[in-house]
Amino acid sequence: MPRILAIDYGQKRTGIAVTDELQIIASGLTTVPSQTAIAFLKDYFSKENVAAVLIGEPKQMNGQPSESASIIKGFVTHFTNHFPDMKVIRVDERFTSKMAFQTMIDSGLNKKQRQNKALIDEISATIMLQDYLTRKMI
Template structure:
C-alpha cells in the first residue's frame, strides 16, 4: 500500500511526515529548507510509493484564511504543476505548532531542544497526518 505524506509548509522550513506502508502510523520524516522542497519531493517520490499528499491549510480562529495562506497557495500551485497526478488534500493545521511544542514538553525535551524550530515543524506535520489518519478510520 502506498504511503501518505504530510507537509507543514513554511516560509523558511517545511516539516514533513509520512505514514508506514499500511497507513496506520504517522512518523516525522524530516525538515527541509522550503526553497528545496520540490526537489526533495521529486527524489522522495522516485524512491517511495506515495498515494496522496496532505498540505496544511492555515486558518484563523474564525475559520478565515490566515495571513500565511497566500504563501501556501503559491506553493500548492507549484506542487500541482510539478506533480499533476498526485492526489492533494488540504487539511486544517490550526494549533499543530502549539500541540507540537506541548508534545516536546510532555516528552521531556530540554529547553534548548524545544527551541529547535525544525523539530517543531516536523512534529506539526506528524500531528496533522496522525489527525487525518484518525478521521479516516
C-alpha cells in the same frame, strides 16, 4: 499499500511526515529548507510509493484564511505543477505548532531542544497526518 505524506509548509522550513506502508502510523520524516522542498519530494517520490499528500491549510480561529494562506496557496500551485497526478488533500493546521511544542515538553525535551524550530515543523506535520488517519478510520 502506498504511503500518505504530510507537508507543513513555511516560508523558511517545511516539515514533512509520512505514514507506514499500511497507513496506520504517522512518523516525522524530516524538515527541509522550503526552497528545496520540491527537489526533496521529487527524490522521495522516485523511491517511495505515495498515494496522496496532505498540505496544511492555515486558518484563523473564525475559519477564515490566515495571513500565511497566500504563501501556502502559491506552494500548492507550484506542487501541483510539478506533480500533476498526485492527490492533494488540504487539512486544517490550526494549533499544530502549539500541539507540537506541548508534545516536546511532554516528551521531556529540555528548553534548548524545544527551541529547535525544524523539529516543531516536523512534529506539526506528523500531528496533521495522524489526525487525518484517525478521522479517516472513523
